[in-house]
Amino acid sequence: MGMTTTAGTIASSTSRSTGSAFQPSLEDLGTPLDQVRFCVVDLETTGGGPEAAITEFGAVLIQGGEVLGEFSTLVNPDAHIPAMITVLTGITDAMVVNMPKIDEVLPSFLTFANGAVLVAHNARFDVGFLKRAAADLGYPWPNPRVIDTVALARHALLRDEVPNVKLSTLAAHFHTAVQPDHRALSDARATVDVLYGLFERVGNLGVATLEDLEEFTAHVSPQRRAKRVWAKALPDEPGVYWFYANFSNTKHPDEQGREVLYVGKSINLRKRVASYFTAAESRARMDEMVRIAAGVDYVVCATDLEAEVRELRLINAHDPHFNSKSRRQLKVFWLKLTGEKYPRLSIVRAVKDDGCVYWGPFTSRITAEQASMALQDAWGLRNCTGSMSKCATGGCMLASLQRCIAPCVQPDVAAYHEAVESVQTALQADIRPTLERVGARIGTLAAQERFEDAAVLNSRLVTYADTVTRWNRLTTLAAIPEIVAAKLVGERWQIHVIRHGMLAGAAAASPGCSPLDVAETCRAFAATVLPGPAGLPSCTIEEAERVAAWLELDGVRLISITGTWAWPLRSGTTPGQLPALILGQRQESAASVQVDP
Secondary structure, three states, X not given: OOOOEEOOOEEOOOEEEEEOOOOOOHHHHOOEHHHOOEEEEEEEEOOOOOOOOEEEEXXXXXXXXXXXXXXXXXXEOOOOOOHHHHHHHOOOHHHHOOOOEHHHHHHHHHXXXXXXXXXXXXXXXXXXXXXXXXXXXXXXXXXXOXXXXXXXXXXXXXXXXXXXXXXXXXXXXXXXXXXXXXXXXXXXXXXXXXXXXXHHHHHOOOOOEHHHHXXXXXXXXXXXXXXXXXXXXXXXXXXXXXXXXXXXXXXXXXXXXXXXXXXXXXXXXXHHHHHOOOOOOOOHHHHHHHHHOOEEEEEEXXXXXXXXXXXXXXXXXXXXXXXXXXXXXXXXXXXXXXXOOOOOEEEEOOOOOOOOEEEEEEOOHHHHHHHHHHHHHHHOOOOOOOOOOOOOOOOOHHHHOOOOOOOOOOOOHHHHHHHHHHHHHHHHOEOXXXXXXXXXXXXXXXXXXXXXXXXXXXXXXXXXXXXXXXXHHHHHHHOOOEEEEEEXXXXXXXXXXXXXXXXXXXXXXXXXXXXXXXXXXXXXXXXXXXXXXXXXXXXXXXXXXXXXXXXXXXXXXXXXEEOEEOOOOEOOOOOOOOOOOEOOOOOOOOOEEOOOO
C-alpha cells in the first residue's frame, strides 16, 4: 500500500494473527466470585416517582460466603409517607420523624459500600434512588459495578421452575433463611440467599468470575466469552483489525486464503476487539460474526487517517459480509455528458477515459436524477434516448412545455451546443446562471401558491449546488501531484503524503525527532500514484473525501505542495478552511495555495 508506520524512524506496518491457539492467562480469567466483595442493598421509599424519597436503608456486605457487615437505618424523608406505602412496608410517619435525614445517612452508606459490587433486586430502582440522592447532595457517584438479581434470575431459571422473578417467589424457590417482608434489611438478607442460589445455578453453566457473571446477565454466550483471549495478543495502539473464518471457497480471500468476515478500525486495538466478546457489543449481527470467526488479524497504523484508509481498502478488497453499511457506501453514481451529436446527461456507475464530461458523485440514483433534472430545468438539454430523427408531431411533452430545446424538431446544432457549453460551465465553474434560471421558476411557482412544486425544484437545486461543491473538492485535490502535510496530535506529528487525492504514505514523528526529516523519509518511501480517470482521484471517492476532510482540519500544516490548490471562483459553497499555514520553509518550486473568496 506504500504507507509507513513511524515512531522516530520509519518501520513497516505489520500484521499479526490471533486465534484459538492463544492460551489464556490468569488475568484473562477475571476475578473469581469468591474473591469479590458484594454489597447487597435494598431501599424502602415513599413511592416510585421523581419526587419520592428514601425511608429505609438495608445492606449486607458479603465475600466468599461470609457476612462482613450489615447496614440498617430508617431515614426521615422530610415528607409524608402515603398510606398505601405504610400498609405495604409498615413504616409510618411517627417511626421516621426522629430518624436521620438522607444527608446524614448517604455518606455512611457510601463508606460502607466503598469498593464493593452493588447487588439489588431490580437494581435500576435502588441504584437510581442512590444516584439521585448523591446528585442532590453534591456527592460524586462512585459508579460501582452492579449486579441485578432480577436479570440474573431471568437468564438462569426456566419458566417451569418459577412463574416469575419476584423476590418472594425466588426466596421460596431457594428456601432462604429470611423471608422478604418489604423491610429493607430483611429483603437484603433474603436477596443474599437468592444470590448464592443463583451462583450455584450459573456455576454449572461456566460462570466462575465476576466478568462471566456480568456477561451472563447480559446474555453473552459462553462460546463468545471464551474467545475474549484473542484480544490479549493485540497492542494498545491505533490500527485496523479484521475477523476471519477458515472458509476456503470465499470469493475475496485474504493473503492466507481465509474469508474476511468484518473489518474495523480503532485508536486502541486491544480494547476494541475485547469489546466484541462482552455485553458492550449488543448487535445481533456481531454476535453471529464472532460465533463463526476463527481468529483476528490486525495492522498497527501510524496515524488515525491511515487506519481509516486501510479499513476502506480492506472492505473494498474483501467485501466482508458483516460490513453491510460500509459496503453500501462504496456504491456511487455519476452524471455523464455524452459524446453524441446532441449530448444529453446520462446516469452511469463508472467513470471512463472516453473524453466525455463526468460529474458527481451521487450516493444514489435518486439524487443523481434530482441533479440532472435541475440542469434540465435550467438549460433544456434533451433526456430522450431514442432516435433523433425529425419529429413531425411537434416533439415530446417537454418540448411542448418549452422545457427542452428539442433538436428533434429544430435541429440547430449551434444553438444546442451553446446550451451544452452552459451545462459544462454549470457543472464545473459557475453555478450562478443555473441558480438564477431555476430560482426564477421557483419564484413564479411560489407566486402562484404552488408551494409543493416549488419545494421540489428547490430540493433539486440544493442537490445540484451540493454536488458542484463536492465535485470541485475532489477534482482540485486530484489535480495536485503531491501534498505533504502534518498535524500535531498529542506529542506526535502525524504526517501524510497525498498524491492525486490518494494517501500514498503515513508516518508519525515522536518527540525529539525532526518532523521535516521524518516527512522527507516518508515521502521517499511513499507509493507512486498515477493520475485518475477524468480528473478524479486515483483512489475511491470515500478515501479521497476522508483525505480532504483531514486536510481541512484545524491545525493541519502544509510541509510542501507540488501544483496549485485552487477552486473556481463561483463553483459552489466555501471549500472549508484549507491548511494555509506552512510548517518549515521547504516547498517545491511550483507550490502555491489559492483559495478564491
